[in-house]
Amino acid sequence: MTWWRTGASLLVALAVALSTPRSEARAARPGVASFELVPGVVVDPESRILFAMNPQRGIDAVEVASGDLRWSTTLAAKPLLVHDGRLVAQADGAATPGTLSVVVLKVGARLATSLLTARIPLPDGITASVDDALGESFRATASALGADALVAWSYSAYAISGAAPGAKTSGRNVGERLRLELTTGRVLPPGPDAAPPGPWPTPAGVAHLVESGGLASPLWLSGRIFAAFRDPAGTALMRWDGPSGEPLPDVSLFGEGVAFRYASADGRHLLGSKLIDAAGPTWLWRVHSIETGELVAESRRSSPAAPFFISGSVLVYSSPPDSREVAGQRVYGAPMLHAVHVRSGDRLWDRALRDTAYRGLYPPSARAQDRVDPTRVAGDES
Numbered sequence: 001m002t003w004w005r006t007g008a009s010l011l012v013a014l015a016v017a018l019s020t021p022r023s024e025a026r027a028a029r030p031g032v033a034s035f036e037l038v039p040g041v042v043v044d045p046e047s048r049i050l051f052a053m054n055p056q057r058g059i060d061a062v063e064v065a066s067g068d069l070r071w072s073t074t075l076a077a078k079p080l081l082v083h084d085g086r087l088v089a090q091a092d093g094a095a096t097p098g099t100l101s102v103v104v105l106k107v108g109a110r111l112a113t114s115l116l117t118a119r120i121p122l123p124d125g126i127t128a129s130v131d132d133a134l135g136e137s138f139r140a141t142a143s144a145l146g147a148d149a150l151v152a153w154s155y156s157a158y159a160i161s162g163a164a165p166g167a168k169t170s171g172r173n174v175g176e177r178l179r180l181e182l183t184t185g186r187v188l189p190p191g192p193d194a195a196p197p198g199p200w201p202t203p204a205g206v207a208h209l210v211e212s213g214g215l216a217s218p219l220w221l222s223g224r225i226f227a228a229f230r231d232p233a234g235t236a237l238m239r240w241d242g243p244s245g246e247p248l249p250d251v252s253l254f255g256e257g258v259a260f261r262y263a264s265a266d267g268r269h270l271l272g273s274k275l276i277d278a279a280g281p282t283w284l285w286r287v288h289s290i291e292t293g294e295l296v297a298e299s300r301r302s303s304p305a306a307p308f309f310i311s312g313s314v315l316v317y318s319s320p321p322d323s324r325e326v327a328g329q330r331v332y333g334a335p336m337l338h339a340v341h342v343r344s345g346d347r348l349w350d351r352a353l354r355d356t357a358y359r360g361l362y363p364p365s366a367r368a369q370d371r372v373d374p375t376r377v378a379g380d381e382s
Contacts, residue, residue: 033144034082035266038307038318040130040353041337044082045266048311049107051079051087053130053354055334059089060351061112064311067339067349073112076103077130077354080142081149086182087112088149090140093128100128100140100153104182116185123174126155132358135160145179150190152177160363202226203245217260222268222290234260234272237293251293258286261305269296273304287315287342299345315342321355332359 034044040053048064054072059079061070076089080102091101100120105112122128128138140153154175179188202210202219206226209215215238217229224243230236235255239248254260254272262271268290273283283304287297297315308317316339321332334352341348 035309036141037265037309037316037337038335039139040078040356041318042079042082042087043265043309043311043316044107045311047107050316050337051082051089052337052351053078053356055352055354057092057130057354059087059112061107062351064314064316064339067351070109071111073105075105075112075114078140080140080151081144082107083144083149083182084147086115088142088151088180088182090128090130091117092130093138094131097127098122098124102140102142102151102180104180104185118180118185118187120151120153120178120187122153122155126174128153130354131356134358134360134362142180145190145193148182149180150177151180151187200224200242200245203240205245205247206240218263220263220267220290225291227290229260234270237270237288237290253288253293254286258284262307263290265307265309269308269310271305271308273301275304276300297342299340299342310342313342314348315340318353321357
């Protein structure tokens with residue numbers, strides 16, 4: 001297992017200004033729109049197809065159950081959203097500084113066809129590159145907004161030099177949110193409904209607990225159930241009925257040394273784990289349903305947690321690149337997707353992703369221990 005640490009002096013930190021009010025639940029609404037597993041991997045729960053950046057700089061459509069490739073396209077580079085039969089994706093703008101090109105594709109069974117391309121002007125000096133550069137990072141995201149898409153972009157740049165770690169460096173952080181009409185390609189201001197509410201308002205008592213810090217976790221909304229942990233250990237899950245706001249009995253989840261780690265990418269499940277063999281290492285994963293508390297998956301992996309989701313009998317999770325020294329140089333593999341059976345843990349399929357992290361040289365006077373991999377903490381490859 002490798003825990004990737006973030007060095008403030010070298011990592012480009014990117015924050016999209018789309019913060020959710022603390023009293024608003026993180027909702028899982030399968031069938032309404034897609035969700036993002038990690039940047040560059042978008043899952044459509046209705047069709048059970050995921051769309052992923054591939055190492056060839058295009059997009060693959062992959063069946064979640066089998067791992068089979070439905071189609072591959074180079075019409076765009078990074079999937080952002082699936083909505084109403086359309087894939088909204090970012091074209092790689094490395095060759096066209098000053099423009100963010102958003103491609104809308106019609107998703108077919110065996111191919112994707114381009115419907116339109118919206119070109120969004122960017123401020124001077126900004127390139128909508130999918131790949132990070134030394135000290136620069138551009139990110140685009142999209143979410144459903146009625147029949148349209150809310151597209152957000154953000155850019156960060158920091159001066160990278162041989163200054164001592166911790167020394168102040170100049171930087172630039174800018175971003176924007178826009179409404180994209182998926183039928184016409186028109187780009188408009190986001191409008192007052194840019195943050196549409198969930199299917200039910202957060203019950204008043206629950207909102208008070210959130211605002212007062214009375215919950216030990218984020219507030220989730222899965223199906224018709226609001227839920228949050230009562231204790232930091234993640235052993236007691238408090239629940240409320242969405243339509244009525246009435247409290248439901250607590251559900252006991254983790255215990256016996258199993259600690260809560262992540263909610264699933266679609267907000268439907270909770271992952272806990274414990275170390276069962278330090279030599280491996282081997283971690284026991286247990287995944288519970290937020291709605292019912294039922295144990296739905298159990299598996300042994302070589303890391304404590306990873307971004308994940310469950311579709312039917314398949315648990316899909318991501319892992320960062322592995323690396324090794326070759327002739328004195330650090331060589332990186334590809335980020336990966338892995339799929340295992342929810343009960344047996346048997347491997348079903350694996351797929352390589354495009355690595356967008358900066359892997360080039362740093363100023364020679366920067367300390368070796370500060371030259372960190374910017375991939376966030378994630379899973380394993382087994």
